[in-house]
Amino acid sequence: MLYRMREMLCAVLAALALTLTATAQAAPLRIEITEGVVEPLPFAVPGFIAENSGAAEWGAKLAQVVADDLIGTGLFDQINEEAFISRPTSFATPVQYADWKAINAQALIMGAVTVSGDGQLTVKFRVYDVFSDSELGRGLQFQGTTDGWRRMAHKVADAVYSRITGETGYFDSRVVFVSETGPKNERKKRLGIMDYDGANVQYLTDSSSIVLAPRFSPTGDRVLYTSYATGFPRIHVLDVGDTRSRILETQSDKMSFAPRFAPNGVTAVYSLSEGSNTDIFTMDLASGQSSRLTNTPAIETAPSYSPDGGRIVFESDRSGSQQLYIMSANGGEAQRISFGQGRYGTPVWSPRGDLIAFTKQHKGRFHIGVMRTDGSEERLLTASFLDEGPTWAPNGRVIMFTRETQGASGQSNLYSVDVSGRNLKRVRTPGAASDPSWGPLQ
Amino acid sequence: MLPNMTFLGHRAxxxxxxxxxAHVGLIGWLLIGPLFEVEPLPFDVTSVTTISEAEYAALVGAATPPGSESETATPDSAPVIAEAPAEPVAPPTVEDPAPAVPTPEPPAPEPSPAPVETAPAPLAPEALPETPPPLPAPVSPPEVSPPAEPAPPAAEDVEIALPEVSPRPRPRPAPRVAPEPVAPPEPDVQIAEESQEAVVPDESETTAPPQEEQDATAQEEATSEIVTEADEAPSGAPERTIRPRSRPSNLAAAAPATPQTPAAPPAAQPADTTTPATPAPTARETTADAVNDALAEALGGTTxxxxxxxxxxxxxxREDLRVAVQQCWVVDVGSVASRVTVVVGMKxxxxxxxxxxxxxxxxxxxxDDAAARVAFDAARRAILRCQKDGFDLPQEKYDQWRDIExxxxxENVGR
Structure with missing residues (x-):
């Protein structure tokens, strides 16, 4: 018995020692990196190779739009073509990784373009992770008419962006906005639509009546907006394809405004004003049937659905000051989420669902900010004389908004900012613009 | 009296x-007692160390083929990230972009201003006669798989593990603290409260007054402050044992082949002065030896x-390596991936x-997996981009950084 006990003890001790020391043996050197750099990722995009004579004029243009898209995010930095050591002469040419490493190109975009006799443009491309000596994803090709060359370039850029960042892009998307002309006291407004970068501006309405707050449908085929065409603010729905619009069947003797589509695209939520009271209603767009969601003596407006359609965030002064609240999409008790100083308004739920963008007025200045859906982690991204009306890019990464300059000659323009607060820049528009609504990725 | 005598006689x-x-029992026990001895005495004593360090090293050297260490000690050989196929040498692979190409929109109407969208048409396969047939839809990003579990080592190639540090700290007296530090006294000098010179009667000197004979004494060694191990400068001595090689599967068979084999075979060799000699080995003893060998290797601290x-x-x-990598680690602070902490292993x-x-x-x-993949890609780029011709690591310590995680x-980048 004594022997057995000793043997068992030895075995246990040996096993324990072996386990401990085996763990120690297998342990590699461990280093923790907690600091990094926040800087654009250098990339190289040689002009797309023209694979036939008709494509010669498109190669450089396509590459330039792709580069502009990526640079515009603030996350990428283009390496000047003069620094290139090698230049690909064929789409099938093996990549000389060493040449691109030498100029610190972390990503390489190789493209080729072909134009057929009937005006069909074919664009194909590959993305390479230079320092890994490997391709990111696989080659991809788009085909369309030469008139749509910018859109094809945006699609290439979206694919590149997605492969490098892991997020969907937003370059092949459009923005509907209010185009403004004339002095402040006699301003003409009409609805415009453009590419996300301000190109290809088209107008959806004329300037005969004031229009406000257009909102894209989830599929981008319709727009809800408020118009004074009847002399009274009423909500209209416009078909983007044929630009026809109709008035929503709300109560005709009351002001209706601040419309927004539900994620399902078949219902809308809006505000209805009666005297000094404003409440939130929802409407089935097909039947025109409305139902009340709030019923308080306060002003409650600017509703915005969560991506899953289950909740609505809105602004209300029921507490005495303008704050943000969240309620069920079916109405009911609302929960206040903003508690900071100042006034909060125009909340918009992020397509990702994790953040709510808002306008904040505090100490005479306006801010665009974001907070978690529970009101935590509030961050102000901008500050100016007047910033308002945020709208999210379809990937939830960028916010576009209206910035108005001070003074009698001041005018509104569209700006965009990364959700991190970086890369604030003006969006190019032909003239003054306000009330942007970012459409879906096409 | 009679009753008493009877009683006494009865007691006798x-x-x-x-x-x-009692005698019968003792004799019987002596005769048949061993028959009830269940536990054989020979197994009661096992040798803790049956071979010497040099012998074991020789055995390991003979039994371990070159390179087997790295093969058996790398549980991470299974690829985790599916790399994109190397494409440059292949003809251009063009995929059918049907899922990615937008569906054509109706043409803009003639009256009133309207958006003019020229949507790309779906790809016609015949449009690229020089390319291979269209490939499947665009692939999703490489999937991130959890690291494969390391394969269990073969039973005959179990490594002998050693503790990281010696399990036997040598006791050391605490330093004596005194207002004034005192140097260590001579070894043959008595310790006393006061230091004094030795006085030896000089018989030849008669003019000087006689001095009383005394022994030399010195104060005990002391220091003015206590310096703990934590405050001591690193000695540079190794604090961890190196990774031992695999233990040969059949130690007894391999022993005779080694030139450093001691004169006595391990089974017959007295194992330890504290243990009695062991009898001839048996099957159970072999098992016991293996256990004790492992225990001895693990606890004995022999390299x-x-x-x-x-x-x-x-x-x-370590800091140099960390800085070298972090200066190339580009973090996209607005991305979902910027919330992902990723651990990257490498050889x-x-x-x-x-x-x-x-x-x-x-x-x-x-x-999620997509964010983890992006985080991993960014980390990989940082490592590969900043290594240039190799990280500046001490080559003599290669064993320490052969594997790195x-x-x-x-969390705190750019915030």
Whole structure:
């Protein structure tokens, strides 16, 4: 018995020692990196190779739009073509990784373009992770008419962006906005639509009546907006394809405004004003049937659905000051989420669902900010004389908004900012613009 | 009296009976006692160390084929990230972009201003006669797989593990603290409260007054402050044992082949002065030997590996490596991936360069697979871009950085 006990003890001790020391043996050197750099990722995009004579004029243009898209995010930095050591002469040419490493190109975009006799443009491309000596994803090709060359370039850029960042892009998307002309006291407004970068501006309405707050449908085929065409603010729905619009069947003797589509695209939520009271209603767009969601003596407006359609965030002064609240999409008790100083308004739920963008007025200045859906982690991204009306890019990464300059000659323009607060820049528009609504990725 | 005598006589008989029974029992136990001995004595004592260090090293050297150490000690050989296929040499692969190409929109109407969208048409396969047939839809990003579980080592190739530090700290007296530090006295000098010179009567000197004979004394060694181990400068001595090689599967069979085999075979060799000699080995003893060998190797602190060993990297050397990587780690602070902490494992060449194919994601927390993949890609780019011709690591400590795991934690980057 004594022997057995000793043997068992030895075995246990040996096993324990072996386990401990085996763990120690297998342990590699461990280093923790907690600091990094926040800087654009250098990339190289040689002009797309023209694979036939008709494509010669498109190669450089396509590459330039792709580069502009990526640079515009603030996350990428283009390496000047003069620094290139090698230049690909064929789409099938093996990549000389060493040449691109030498100029610190972390990503390489190789493209080729072909134009057929009937005006069909074919664009194909590959993305390479230079320092890994490997391709990111696989080659991809788009085909369309030469008139749509910018859109094809945006699609290439979206694919590149997605492969490098892991997020969907937003370059092949459009923005509907209010185009403004004339002095402040006699301003003409009409609805415009453009590419996300301000190109290809088209107008959806004329300037005969004031229009406000257009909102894209989830599929981008319709727009809800408020118009004074009847002399009274009423909500209209416009078909983007044929630009026809109709008035929503709300109560005709009351002001209706601040419309927004539900994620399902078949219902809308809006505000209805009666005297000094404003409440939130929802409407089935097909039947025109409305139902009340709030019923308080306060002003409650600017509703915005969560991506899953289950909740609505809105602004209300029921507490005495303008704050943000969240309620069920079916109405009911609302929960206040903003508690900071100042006034909060125009909340918009992020397509990702994790953040709510808002306008904040505090100490005479306006801010665009974001907070978690529970009101935590509030961050102000901008500050100016007047910033308002945020709208999210379809990937939830960028916010576009209206910035108005001070003074009698001041005018509104569209700006965009990364959700991190970086890369604030003006969006190019032909003239003054306000009330942007970012459409879906096409 | 009679009753008493009878009683006494009766008691004398009882004594005889008891004595007789005791003797019979003793004799019987002596005769048949061993028959009930269940536990064989030979197994009660086992040898703790049956072979010497040199012998074991020789055995390991003979039994372990070159390179087997790295093969058996790398549980991470399974690839984790599916690399995109190397494409450059292949003809251009063009995929059918049907899922990615937008559906054509109706043409803009003639009246009133309207958006003019020229949507790309779906790809016609015949449009590219020079290219291979259309490939499947665009592939999703490479999937991130959890690291494969290391394969269990073969039973006959179990490594002998050693503790990281010696289990036997040598007792050391605490330093004596005194207002004034005192140097260590001579070894043959008595310790006293006061130091004094030795006085020896000089018989030749008669003019000087006689001095009383005394022994030399000195104050006990002392220091003015206590310096703990934590405050001591690193000695540079190795604090960890190196990774030992695999233990041969059949120690007894391999022993005779080694030239350093002691004169006495291990089974017959007295194992330890504290243990009696063991009888001839049996099957059970072989098992016991294996257990005791492992225990001895683990606790005895003997280093049997012939592989080059070096001291651990100093804090400065680790910091240099960390800084070298972090200055190339680009974090996209607005992305979902910026919330992902990813652990990247890699193998290193002796030149300080990373074995590119060994880069793998050990773990990722804080995001979904897509975000983890992006975080891993960013970490991989940082490592590969900043290594240049190899990280500046001390080559004599290669064993310490042969395998590295780097944790990229973006929690505080840019915030």
């Amino acid at each position: 008989h009882v004594g005889h009976y008891v004595s007789g029974a 049997t590996s012939a592989a080059p060993a070096g001291p651990p990297l100093t804090a400065g050397e 290193m060449e002796e030149t300080g360069r990373v074995v590119t194919s060994s880069l793998r994601m050990v773990s990722a927390t804080g995001g 780097m944790t990229f934690n973006p």
